[in-house]
Amino acid sequence: MSSSIDFLGEPAKRQNIRAWEWLKESKVMALGWTAMRVWVGAMWIQAGSSKLWGAENPAFLHNNGAGVAGFASHGTPAYSWWGHFLSGFVVPNASWIAILVAVAEFSVGVALVAGCFTRVAALGSLALLFTYVMSGTASVCAWYALFAIVVLVMWRTSSWLGIDGLVASYRQHHNGQLFTIHLPRGRGAAGIVRPAHKAA
Numbered sequence: 001m002s003s004s005i006d007f008l009g010e011p012a013k014r015q016n017i018r019a020w021e022w023l024k025e026s027k028v029m030a031l032g033w034t035a036m037r038v039w040v041g042a043m044w045i046q047a048g049s050s051k052l053w054g055a056e057n058p059a060f061l062h063n064n065g066a067g068v069a070g071f072a073s074h075g076t077p078a079y080s081w082w083g084h085f086l087s088g089f090v091v092p093n094a095s096w097i098a099i100l101v102a103v104a105e106f107s108v109g110v111a112l113v114a115g116c117f118t119r120v121a122a123l124g125s126l127a128l129l130f131t132y133v134m135s136g137t138a139s140v141c142a143w144y145a146l147f148a149i150v151v152l153v154m155w156r157t158s159s160w161l162g163i164d165g166l167v168a169s170y171r172q173h174h175n176g177q178l179f180t181i182h183l184p185r186g187r188g189a190a191g192i193v194r195p196a197h198k199a200a
Contacts, residue, residue, distance in 0.1 A: 025156065033157050042113060065094035065095040117164070122152040
């Protein structure tokens with residue numbers, strides 16, 4: 001063997017086990033992934049709407065973000081450097097960060113339930129959960145994170161029953177209508193550009 005690469009092989013040529021591929025592509029499992037996506041989205045909508053219009057509204061949209069300031073200053077951060085970030089940046093800017101948190105939670109929830117920009121919404125969900133866990137809140141964050149990771153990894157089927165799936169289906173059905181150039185017989189004739197419709 002000329003090198004260790006020859007011994008290990010090419011990473012791009014490695015194949016996943018069939019069960020894993022089935023989990024990612026199965027329309028049956030898509031129902032399960034969709035249920036996870038909708039559940040996480042509904043939880044975010046509940047949390048965000050409570051901050052925007054519900055009982056938590058005064059602590060987030062008013063009173064200079066007292067909810068965020070109190071949480072950041074009295075929480076138990078996972079690391080000292082994160083504690084310095086909370087006290088040095090989050091607390092002084094709690095008023096607009098509280099609004100950002102409320103809007104972000106609600107927006108992520110709506111996007112997940114609708115299956116719109118699913119991967120971005122799942123990443124946003126993980127980003128929110130990261131900040132909460134780092135700030136000392138565990139609660140149900142582990143379940144939220146697990147479901148968000150599943151939705152992100154299985155994005156082809158987890159977003160199949162949603163707006164992303166409809167957009168992907170539309171694009172698949174219209175990809176056959178490519179533009180081609182048809183040149184008439186004879187020299188000097190101008191080419192005509194016409195859509196080549198997909199054969200039935």
